[in-house]
Amino acid sequence: MATDRRASWLKGVLDLAVLTCLTEGESYGYEITKKLAESGLGEIRGGTLYPVLNRLEEAALVEAEFRAAERGPGRRYYRLTEQGRAFLHEQGTAWLRFHQVVKSVLTKGGAEE
Amino acid sequence: MSEEHTTRAYFDELAAHLRSNGAPEAKVTSVVAELRDYVGESDNAPQTEFGPAAELAAQLAGHRAPGAADAPAPEPGAQRWVWTADAYVDQEMMNRFGAQGWEIERVDRLGRFISHREPRSTLRWEYRRDVVDRKDRATLTARIAPDGWEPCGHWMYLAYHKRPLAASTGPAAALDKGELPKRPRRSVYFTRKLYAGLLTFVVAAAVSGTLTWYATSDHGSGQGLSDGTYAGFACGAALGLALATRNLHRMREKFRRASRYPDDA
Structure with missing residues (x-):
């Protein structure tokens, strides 16, 4: 259950994480997976x-x-x-805002970092 | 720090970690030598190729080959398929079905390929097969991981790796969902060569069994077999074992030479 939830979170943000791996220069698949790990x-x-990567490439x-x-x-x-x-700047900012909202909600519910 | 110095420091650290993980000295020497040769042929530093030395050593020592992440469960609705092929055609079949989107998760004890095809995925897969001893399997996986290969199973001395075709061709390799072939009806792909070998074995076993039975029965006046007969049995068995060992070794070499890698195409 916990693994499934984490996989879902990752699915929502993986494209941004991949784009972030490329901000310092070009890279290839294996190197990107290492950076993410x-x-x-x-x-x-x-x-x-x-x-x-295919979707990002097709979206230019x-x-x-x-x-x-x-x-x-x-x-x-x-x-x-x-x-x-x-795209990374815009969507990354949106993600962080969303993260702040979720954090605020969960903190009220007793969640701790 | 010079490149040579960095490389030496990396492999010294790798060797130290391998030793502390309990690897025998011979294994440490052979692993380091092979990976050092590989780095010598590539343009990258070992850290870039293989990641942190401690992590690589842990992977090599154990029990989880580099890149061998725990396979996630296929998505609900994924097609499952268990199939098998002999070593004469396995590469051809794996790549044929990989091109239809079938991803091999693992190879079971019977040598069957446990596969699935995700409902929404358009990935094609390519496969390679290597002939490699068990002790060298993790080294091979570490060596080819930078090219995108992930282990997907092994059977005896055959090691299988997979990667999405997109690793080399990008979106152009995507499957057309409208033309997705149905799951093949056949699940067993054995060649005449395999059947001929099995037939030879069965006939040889039947003949030798019959002759042994006849020689030791009353019909064959086998009461009290002579020492010479026993010696003949022993010589025949030793000769048969030697021939079988030689043939198995030849077959292994034949499979090794028959290995085809997509990168070579």
Whole structure:
């Protein structure tokens, strides 16, 4: 039950978390999952990450390019677009406002950080 | 700090963590050597490729391969399918069905692929199979994880990994939900080669069993088998065992050479 709830929360914010991973420069799938894991969001599997990346790419919030490596296989690199940066700022702010409201409600109910 | 120094420090730390996790020295040496070779061929620092050394060591020591997150339960309404294929066609079948959206969750003890297809997902999957000893399995997984491969099961010396096709082709690889093929009717994909091998085994067992029975029965005047006969049995058994071992080794090499990786295409 607790795991399901956490998965639902993550589903609502994962696209913003992924966009945030790209604010410092381009990155590829495995590197993004590592950043998300290191930030405490847990291990995100490819079956969860790539649909999000696909949606972001189709919405022109990120640009992607497959680059062949000199040695070894190539990788698909993702880069934040200006539109994506604006979306992240707007939706990230909205999320934090929502978080504040929820926090206020739950604190009254006795929840602790 | 120089790149060489950073790399050396990373692998020293990795080795120390592996030792403290109880890995034998031979394993520490071989794992570090293989991962160091891999990093030598890539353009990235080991920290970038594999993440923190302590985390990698914990994954290698145990029991959970890198990237092997606990598989979440498929969504309600997901199609489930359990199927199997012999090692002559498993790669072809996995990739054929992966292209239809079937994701393999794991391989069970009988070598069957436990799969599902999410109702709303449009992901295609690609698979690779490697021939690898059990002790080297986690190292292989760590080595190929940066390219998006996640473990999805193993059977004997065959290790299977999967990744969404989107990892290399993006949204262009999405499934067209309107043309989604139905779940295949067949769930067993065994080739003539497998049946021929099984038939040979059954015939050999039947012949040797019959001859043994005849030699030891009254009909075959088998009362009091001579020492020579017993010696013959022992020699035959030893020879058979040696031939079987050689053939199994050859078969393993054949499967290793037959491994095809999507990245090579």
